[in-house]
Amino acid sequence: MIPRELIDVAPVPGGGEELRLFRRGGDFMIVLDRNELMNSRMSGSEKALAVLTLERLDRRAAPHLLIGGYGMGFTLRAALAGLGPKARVTVAELVPQIIDWARGPMAAMTADCLADLRVAIVFDDVMAPIEAGHGAYDAILLDVDNGPHGLTRANNGRLYSARGLAAAGRALAPGGILAIWSAAPDPRFVCRLGDAGFAVEEIVVHARGNGKGPRHVIWLATGP
Numbered sequence: 615m616i617p618r619e620l621i622d623v624a625p626v627p628g629g630g631e632e633l634r635l636f637r638r639g640g641d642f643m644i645v646l647d648r649n650e651l652m653n654s655r656m657s658g659s660e661k662a663l664a665v666l667t668l669e670r671l672d673r674r675a676a677p678h679l680l681i682g683g684y685g686m687g688f689t690l691r692a693a694l695a696g697l698g699p700k701a702r703v704t705v706a707e708l709v710p711q712i713i714d715w716a717r718g719p720m721a722a723m724t725a726d727c728l729a730d731l732r733v734a735i736v737f738d739d740v741m742a743p744i745e746a747g748h749g750a751y752d753a754i755l756l757d758v759d760n761g762p763h764g765l766t767r768a769n770n771g772r773l774y775s776a777r778g779l780a781a782a783g784r785a786l787a788p789g790g791i792l793a794i795w796s797a798a799p800d801p802r803f804v805c806r807l808g809d810a811g812f813a814v815e816e817i818v819v820h821a822r823g824n825g826k827g828p829r830h831v832i833w834l835a836t837g838p
């Protein structure tokens with residue numbers, strides 16, 4: 615077996631934790647403690663987060679998307695592939711070194727998506743642009759931690775609280791979509807989305823693009 619090589623370590627702001635970037639052959643892994651958060655071989659559900667959202671945006675001519683968490687860029691690249699030239703995508707990334715990794719060791723996989731003129735990077739907790747963006751976004755795509763329960767950073771849980779969902783609703787344009795990735799189902803969270811006024815669609819997708827691997831969950835919550 616090809617050994618796993620540690621490439622870099624990045625502190626998580628405000629979390630007291632560290633993300634580690636590993637490479638094994640041509641594959642990359644981002645790990646927190648003993649938890650593998652991302653693996654370049656498993657991109658299917660991250661891509662589906664963008665594809666499923668765009669399918670429901672009714673061909674808006676110049677949509678503005680907010681993506682919470684760059685990760686390995688699978689969601690961003692899938693969004694750019696489906697969007698027109700007038701679209702805008704704001705990516706909120708809390709850990710600056712994630713973007714350094716995308717431009718450095720993972721540059722071949724990044725495929726210049728960060729240089730796309732439709733893309734703006736904000737180095738901040740995604741909650742900041744959500745709270746500041748009244749009616750600004752046609753869709754908000756969240757792939758933060760493993761879903762509604764904070765893993766990387768306890769503060770991430772506020773995104774999925776009643777207060778966080780209310781802020782997301784205000785940040786969306788009429789009929790906008792809040793799309794959320796999760797490693798597992800969470801019936802209580804679905805109820806919370808409903809209580810916040812969203813119409814919720816739950817879709818199970820595989821981690822790999824070939825329909826194999828672990829099953830993940832995407833919630834597509836349409837605002838009023």
